[in-house]
Every structure is written in structure tokens, then in C-alpha cells.
Amino acid sequence: MLEARSLTKYYGALPALRDASFVARPGQILGYLGPNGSGKSTTVRMLVGLMTPTSGDVRWQGRSIFADLPAYRRRLGYVPEEPHLYTHLTAPEYLRLVGGLRDLDEPIMDRRIDRLLDLLGLADDRYSTLSAFSKGMRQKVLIAAALLHDPEIVILDEPFSGLDIGAALMLREVIKGLSAAGRTILMSSHVIDVVEQLCTEVVILADGRVVAHDRVDHLRRLQQDASLEHVFVKLAVHHDVEQSARALIEAVRA
Amino acid sequence: MTWRRTRLLSRVCFGRLFENDLFSSSVSASSGLTWILAALATPGVMFSGSQMFFYAHVRTFAPEKQDRILFISQAFHVDFAMAVAAVITMLVWTSLTPDRRDALVLGPLPVQVWEQALGRLVALAQFTAMFAAAVSVPTAIVFTFLTVGPADVGHVPARIAGHVAATMLGAGFVFFALMAAQLLLAATLGARAVRLATLPLQGMALLAMVAALSFTTRLADVLVAPETAQHGWAQWNPAAWFIGVYRWVAGDPREVFATLAVRAGLACGAVLLVVMVACPLAYRRCLQLAIAGEGRRGGWWSGAGMRLWQASLRMWLRTPLERGLATFITATLTRNHAHRFLIGSYAGIAVLCALPIAARLLGPADTAAARYAWFSVPLGLMCWGAASLRVAMMLPVEPAANWVFKLTEPVDKQRVLSTAVTVIQSASVFPLSALFGTGAAVVGGVELGVMVAGVVLATGLALVQLLTLTLRTVPCTCSYRPGQLRLRVLWPVYLLVWLLVAYRLPYVALWALGDARRSLLLIASLCLVAAGLRLWRGYRARRLAAFVYDEVDTSTATTMGLSFGSS
Numbered sequence: 021m022l023e024a025r026s027l028t029k030y031y032g033a034l035p036a037l038r039d040a041s042f043v044a045r046p047g048q049i050l051g052y053l054g055p056n057g058s059g060k061s062t063t064v065r066m067l068v069g070l071m072t073p074t075s076g077d078v079r080w081q082g083r084s085i086f087a088d089l090p091a092y093r094r095r096l097g098y099v100p101e102e103p104h105l106y107t108h109l110t111a112p113e114y115l116r117l118v119g120g121l122r123d124l125d126e127p128i129m130d131r132r133i134d135r136l137l138d139l140l141g142l143a144d145d146r147y148s149t150l151s152a153f154s155k156g157m158r159q160k161v162l163i164a165a166a167l168l169h170d171p172e173i174v175i176l177d178e179p180f181s182g183l184d185i186g187a188a189l190m191l192r193e194v195i196k197g198l199s200a201a202g203r204t205i206l207m208s209s210h211v212i213d214v215v216e217q218l219c220t221e222v223v224i225l226a227d228g229r230v231v232a233h234d235r236v237d238h239l240r241r242l243q244q245d246a247s248l249e250h251v252f253v254k255l256a257v258h259h260d261v262e263q264s265a266r267a268l269i270e271a272v273r274a
Numbered sequence: 275m276t277w278r279r280t281r282l283l284s285r286v287c288f289g290r291l292f293e294n295d296l297f298s299s300s301v302s303a304s305s306g307l308t309w310i311l312a313a314l315a316t317p318g319v320m321f322s323g324s325q326m327f328f329y330a331h332v333r334t335f336a337p338e339k340q341d342r343i344l345f346i347s348q349a350f351h352v353d354f355a356m357a358v359a360a361v362i363t364m365l366v367w368t369s370l371t372p373d374r375r376d377a378l379v380l381g382p383l384p385v386q387v388w389e390q391a392l393g394r395l396v397a398l399a400q401f402t403a404m405f406a407a408a409v410s411v412p413t414a415i416v417f418t419f420l421t422v423g424p425a426d427v428g429h430v431p432a433r434i435a436g437h438v439a440a441t442m443l444g445a446g447f448v449f450f451a452l453m454a455a456q457l458l459l460a461a462t463l464g465a466r467a468v469r470l471a472t473l474p475l476q477g478m479a480l481l482a483m484v485a486a487l488s489f490t491t492r493l494a495d496v497l498v499a500p501e502t503a504q505h506g507w508a509q510w511n512p513a514a515w516f517i518g519v520y521r522w523v524a525g526d527p528r529e530v531f532a533t534l535a536v537r538a539g540l541a542c543g544a545v546l547l548v549v550m551v552a553c554p555l556a557y558r559r560c561l562q563l564a565i566a567g568e569g570r571r572g573g574w575w576s577g578a579g580m581r582l583w584q585a586s587l588r589m590w591l592r593t594p595l596e597r598g599l600a601t602f603i604t605a606t607l608t609r610n611h612a613h614r615f616l617i618g619s620y621a622g623i624a625v626l627c628a629l630p631i632a633a634r635l636l637g638p639a640d641t642a643a644a645r646y647a648w649f650s651v652p653l654g655l656m657c658w659g660a661a662s663l664r665v666a667m668m669l670p671v672e673p674a675a676n677w678v679f680k681l682t683e684p685v686d687k688q689r690v691l692s693t694a695v696t697v698i699q700s701a702s703v704f705p706l707s708a709l710f711g712t713g714a715a716v717v718g719g720v721e722l723g724v725m726v727a728g729v730v731l732a733t734g735l736a737l738v739q740l741l742t743l744t745l746r747t748v749p750c751t752c753s754y755r756p757g758q759l760r761l762r763v764l765w766p767v768y769l770l771v772w773l774l775v776a777y778r779l780p781y782v783a784l785w786a787l788g789d790a791r792r793s794l795l796l797i798a799s800l801c802l803v804a805a806g807l808r809l810w811r812g813y814r815a816r817r818l819a820a821f822v823y824d825e826v827d828t829s830t831a832t833t834m835g836l837s838f839g840s841s
Binding site for chain 1: 278279282283286289290292374375377378379380381382383384385386562565566
């Protein structure tokens with residue numbers, strides 16, 4: 021069980037996240053929603069251990085992850101929001117780097133890499149450096165790197181970004197499959213339809229605070245709305261979207 | 275398992291050292307590396323080759339001078355290796371500490387920070403050794419065989435070993451000393467302090483480089499004489515330490531060289547110790563800051579400076595296209611480390627070339643020699659300044675972002691190229707002519723001031739037109755391989771022009787000085803040349819169908835054998 025306890029993060033005097041608490045359980049897909057600047061990426065980075073909270077804690081199986089980060093990270097698969105990769109490497113080289121640093125057995129690692137590249141449609145590009153890859157192809161490499169060691173916890177930050185329809189549908193099924201296999205999954209995304217279809221529970225952030233944490237169907241019932249999108253707009257979007265769009269068009273024409 | 279991780283990390287860090295401003299992503303690492311290694315190996319070998327007959331002559335006809343000549347050459351090789359190490363360090367400056375990408379790629383993996391730091395250190399050591407070997411080994415062999423006489427053949431191995439040891443240790447010392455400075459800054463004050471210190475450190479490295487090469491002969495003269503070798507300044511000069519290594523390994527029995535060699539060893543040990551201690555601390559701090567985003571750059575002063583510069587350019591640039599482009603060029607040239615270092619290097623060479631006669635500027639301007647200097651110094655500085663900006667404009671910046679220019683490629687190519695010309699003129703010709711014109715007016719009277727300003731201005735206008743005749747693209751958008759730089763074929767012409775402008779033209783200016791008709795004739799002639807070149811450049815620009823972005827197909831991987839795992 022992955023647990024965020026009163027997570028708070030300040031950048032200098034600026035609060036990015038305040039008192040965020042939630043739990044992601046094995047076999048569950050927890051959706052993490054929020055507008056830009058609401059503190060989603062900050063939360064994810066703290067959950068991954070890339071950043072230490074100003075106060076609060078992240079716990080895995082009841083123990084703080086910061087007590088033994090390498091041990092926690094051995095169980096973790098992470099797809100970051102930004103496709104940062106070593107672009108002078110080819111996809112197999114990059115995956116071997118990741119597998120090597122995770123101490124995977126080489127024959128097993130090589131078999132998995134070949135299989136993953138085949139399944140993700142990257143086999144023909146195995147001799148191209150990542151600098152020549154499109155955004156979607158890079159995203160596939162990141163997904164392969166996150167799943168290479170069969171992690172217990174999977175944290176996905178905008179995993180569908182740049183993916184073609186086929187790959188996105190496949191990833192959806194992969195996430196469901198991992199959940200069914202008892203993995204703990206947290207997914208941050210702006211694609212509300214996908215979150216609605218995939219996630220059992222959602223956490224909604226606004227202005228650095230958790231404004232909702234519940235099952236999707238329960239949230240819809242509570243807010244008396246037909247879709248998660250409407251619930252999200254009600255809770256997290258504090259301006260008139262149509263008016264803003266009109267103002268933007270006027271600004272361009274002015 | 276730690277060794278496996280270190281090996282993997284060192285390989286990936288080694289590859290990343292080639293991901294800097296000088297290597298565009300479209301240039302394969304191995305290709306770029308070959309060019310650079312060849313470029314590094316050549317000067318030492320060429321220098322030795324060019325002195326071949328001189329060495330033979332001294333050995334045969336003036337054996338009493340042989341030791342001094344050898345000493346000077348050996349000192350030059352040591353200084354050159356150290357200077358190259360300084361240049362290389364400055365060029366890979368941004369790759370030395372971990373950045374956001376390292377933090378995001380390696381951060382979520384079960385790797386300790388000290389393992390990452392160790393991997394980077396191993397990569398840096400390999401990197402230094404490779405460049406130092408390129409500078410050292412070929413030259414050691416050629417230089418040694420060209421300088422030994424038949425009686426000294428038995429000393430060849432020791433001399434080669436001395437050359438290799440001294441030059442490689444010297445280069446390693448410079449590399450790790452600069453790195454230690456950077457790591458200490460990063461560990462104590464953070465990555466932002468490193469960024470702020472970049473320019474001063476680059477400037478100091480450049481000055482040290484110029485000073486070391488300028489004082490080579492003096493240092494050799496001090497060390498070669500037993501009575502002066504114990505001088506304090508020689509004992510505390512890093513170049514002298516490594517010359518000591520050279521002589522000591524080569525079998526020179528004098529005690530002073532053993533002492534200097536010990537100092538070299540201690541100095542290398544000290545900087546290595548600092549690097550090893552500071553590296554994990556700096557690494558940890560930079561990783562944290564890379565994630566938290568310490569991205570604020572510049573202060574109010576840099577914004578004010580840029581606004582002032584843009585306001586001055588507004589006088590010459592009328593359209594939004596020209597102004598936007600000028601802002602882009604200026605921002606690139608002033609903020610990018612590789613561009614700044616290149617311009618700084620040219621400035622260093624310019625100052626070095628001007629030094630012998632620059633002292634005359636401080637005295638009264640009533641002699642022909644002083645007046646010659648008032649023309650020669652600004653003209654020489656202007657040549658190097660304009661050339662540095664022109665070459666810097668050909669350095670790749672961010673080839674992946676070239677789509678912005680392709681998408682909005684202006685129909686009026688001439689206007690784009692003229693903007694580049696205006697930027698070069700505004701940054702080199704105008705300030706230099708104004709500065710030296712004013713100085714000459716104060717020291718030597720209004721007539722001399724006007725003449726200096728006029729000649730420098732008119733010559734500069736013509737020179738910049740000449741330098742930009744081959745410009746075929748939006749500045750700073752190319753992804754040239756080092757060897758594909760079009761300017762290289764024109765270097766002999768440019769050098770000739772520099773010699774003529776800096777050393778012959780001042781005589782013509784002196785001839786015209788004091789005679790209104792001659793002065794007008796000279797300045798009008800130079801303006802005519804500038805106008806002619808401008809017309810020619812315009813004609814070539816009008817015939818230009820499209821700009822050249824020179825993209826290289828990168829579909830095939832060339833990774834210098836950086837494959838991982840079993841394959």
C-alpha cells in the first residue's frame with residue numbers, strides 16, 4: 021500500500037502542495053487529476069522520491085520511502101511527464117542501461133527488451149538513436165523502461181502523451197492487466213475520459229490542495245453530474261472557460 | 275554489482291560529455307570526436323615538423339644552444355597541452371555537473387548518489403585521458419625523434435615517457451583543477467552559482483592560457499639556468515612543475531627538476547582529492563536543485579543591458595523581422611557558453627597580437643610609432659572581433675528548434691543577412707571606432723581622433739561585408755559538423771586581410787594623416803570598397819532561393835561502442 025501522509029511542499033515561500041493525503045492500494049488504479057500548476061507533478065516527484073516533502077511523508081507498506089530509497093525504487097516503475105532520455109543511445113541501449121542499473125539478469129533482460137520493443141512497435145527502430153525518435157516513440161521507450169523489471173508500484177505521469185491510438189488502447193489494457201495482477205498503480209492525467217474508464221478512485225487537486233478523493237461513481241453521485249469532466253470542472257476549474265476562450269481570441273485579433 | 279553500475283553510468287556519462295553546445299544532436303559523437311582528436315594532435319606535430327631543420331641546425335652548428343632551444347620547445351608543448359585542457363574543460367563546462375535530465379532519468383532508479391558521482395568521475399577521467407593522449411602521444415614521438423642526435427638514441431624512450439607524462443599530467447591537472455573549482459562552487463553555493471561563475475572562470479582560464487603561452491620562453495630561460503631555476507615565481511608556476519616532470523622523467527639529473535616534479539605530483543593529488551570529496555556533495559545538491567527547478571537566470575542588470583543594446587540596434591533595424599532576429603542572435607551569442615568562449619578566445623588572441631605595440635598608446639602621440647599604434651591596435655582588435663562574431667554565428671545552437679525558422683522563412687533573404695551584418699558591426703566596428711577615436715582625440719588631438727575613427731569605421735564596414743559574403747542562412751541555426759564549416763576554406767584570405775589591415779593599412783593612414791585630401795581619398799576608397807562588397811553580397815542574397823540548414827540524417831546509430839550489456 022502506497023500512502024501519502026499530509027504531504028506539503030513549499031518552493032521557497034511559495035506553497036506548491038498543502039496537506040495532501042491519500043492511499044493507493046494493490047489492485048487499484050488511483051487517478052490523480054488537477055489543472056496545470058495544481059501540484060500534480062510535485063506530488064508525483066515526491067511519491068517517486070525525486071523530491072523530499074517540506075512536511076509529511078510517503079509510506080510504502082507502512083515504512084517511509086525516504087528511509088531506504090534504493091529499496092523502494094527497486095519496486096517502482098515510473099513514467100515521467102517529460103520525455104527525458106539519453107538521446108545519444110538507441111532504444112535497446114537505453115533499456116539495457118535501465119535494466120543494468122536495476123541489476124536485472126542479462127539474458128532475462130535481453131529477452132524482455134526484445135519482446136517489449138516488438139510489442140511496442142519499436143523493433144524496426146532498434147538501431148536509431150533516441151534523438152531521431154518522435155514524441156510517441158520516446159513515450160513507448162519510457163513505458164518499456166518502467167515495466168522492464170515487473171514493478172510492484174507503477175506511477176504514470178501523463179502516460180498517454182504522444183501515443184498513437186493503437187498504442188494508447190494497448191497501454192490501457194496493460195494498466196488494467198497490471199491492476200488485475202495486484203500491482204499498485206497511480207496515474208496522473210489530463211485525459212479525463214481515460215481516467216474515468218480506468219481508475220477506480222480519483223484524487224482531484226486544485227491550488228495545491230486535495231479537493232476530492234473518492235470512487236469515481238461516488239463522486240458523480242455526490243455532485244449529481246453525469247460525467248467526471250463536469251465534476252472536475254465544478255471542483256477544480258474556478259474560471260469561466262467559455263469567457264476565457266472568447267477573451268483569448270479577442271487578444272489575438274487585437 | 276556496484277562495478278557493473280559504475281561501468282554503465284560511466285559509459286552513459288561519457289556519451290553525455292559530447293552533448294554540449296559544440297556537438298549538435300545531428301553530429302554523431304564518433305565523427306565529431308575524430309575531427310577534434312585530429313585537430314588536437316596536429317598543432318604539436320606541425321610545430322615540431324616546422325622546426326625540424328632548425329633543430330638539426332642547432333644540433334650541428336650550435337650545440338651549446340641546444341639545451342635552451344629544447345627547453346623552450348618542451349615548455350611550449352607542456353603549456354599547449356595545459357591550454358588545450360582548459361579549452362576542452364570550458365567547452366564541456368555544462369556537462370560536468372548533473373542536470374535535470376540526469377535527475378529525471380537516474381533519479382527514479384535504485385542507484386545511490388555516490389554511485390552516480392563515481393560513474394561521472396570515471397567518465398571524466400577517461401575523457402581527459404583521451405584528449406590529453408591525442409595532444410601528447412603523437413607529438414611526443416615526432417618531437418623526440420626530431421630532436422635526438424645519433425649520440426642520444428638511447429634516451430629516446432625516456433624522453434618520450436617524459437613528454438607523455440608531463441603533457442598528460444599537465445592537462446589532467448588543469449582539467450581537474452577547473453573541475454574542482456566548479457564542484458566546490460556547486461557543493462557550497464549551488465548550480466546557479468556555477469552558472470554565474472562561468473563567465474569569470476572562462477575569462478580567467480583564457481587569461482591564464484594567454485599568459486602561459488606568452489611567457490613560455492621566459493619561463494624556459496629561467497629554468498634552464500641553474501642560478502635562476504630556484505626563483506620563487508618559477509617554483510610556484512604550474513607549467514614549471516610539469517616541465518620539471520618532463521626533465522626528471524627524461525633523465526635530467528638536476529635536483530630542481532625533481533623538486534618541481536614532486537610539486538606537480540602533489541598538485542595533481544590535491545586537485546584529485548578535492549574533486550573526489552566535492553563530487554558527491556555537488557552531485558547531490560545539483561540533483562536536488564535540478565528537480566526543484568532553480569531556473570531563474572540573470573538579474574535586472576542583464577535585462578537592462580539587453581534593453582539598452584536593443585534600443586541602440588533600433589537605429590539601424592527598421593522591421594520587426596530584423597529586430598526579432600537581432601534579439602535572437604544577440605541572446606545566443608551572449609548566453610551560450612560555447613559562443614561566449616569562442617568570442618572570448620578570439621578576444622584573447624586579439625589582445626595577445628596587440629600587446630607588443632599597445633604600450634605605445636599610453637605615451638604621447640606625437641611620434642610616428644605612437645600614431646601607428648593608434649591605427650594598428652583598433653584595426654587588429656576589430657578584425658579578430660568581427661571574425662569571432664562571424665564564426666560564432668556558424669556554431670550550432672539547437673538544431674531541433676530550426677523548424678521555427680523553416681516555418682517562417684522570410685522571403686527577403688537580403689534583410690536577414692543584413693541584420694547579421696548590422697549585429698556584427700554594432701558589436702565590433704562601431705564601439706571600437708568610437709572608443710579609439712575618442713582616445714586618439716584626447717591623446718593626440720581632434721585630427722588624429724577623427725582619422726582613427728574614420729579609418730576604423732570605414733575599414734570595419736568593408737571587412738564585415740567581406741566576412742559575410744558566404745553567409746547562406748539565418749545565423750546560429752546551422753548544425754554544421756566541425757569540418758563542414760564553410761569559413762575554413764577562406765581562412766587564408768582572412769589571415770591575409772588581417773595582416774594587411776592591422777599592419778599595412780596603418781602606414782597608409784599615417785601617410786594620409788595631416789592632409790585633408792589624402793584623408794578623404796583614403797576613407798572614401800574604403801567606403802567604396804564597403805559599398806561594392808555590400809552590392810555583391812546583396813546580389814548573391816537575391817539569387818538565394820532558400821536558406822541552408824544543413825541537416826544530417828541521423829537514422830543510423832554511431833555510438834562509439836557504447837553498447838550496453840552482452841551485445
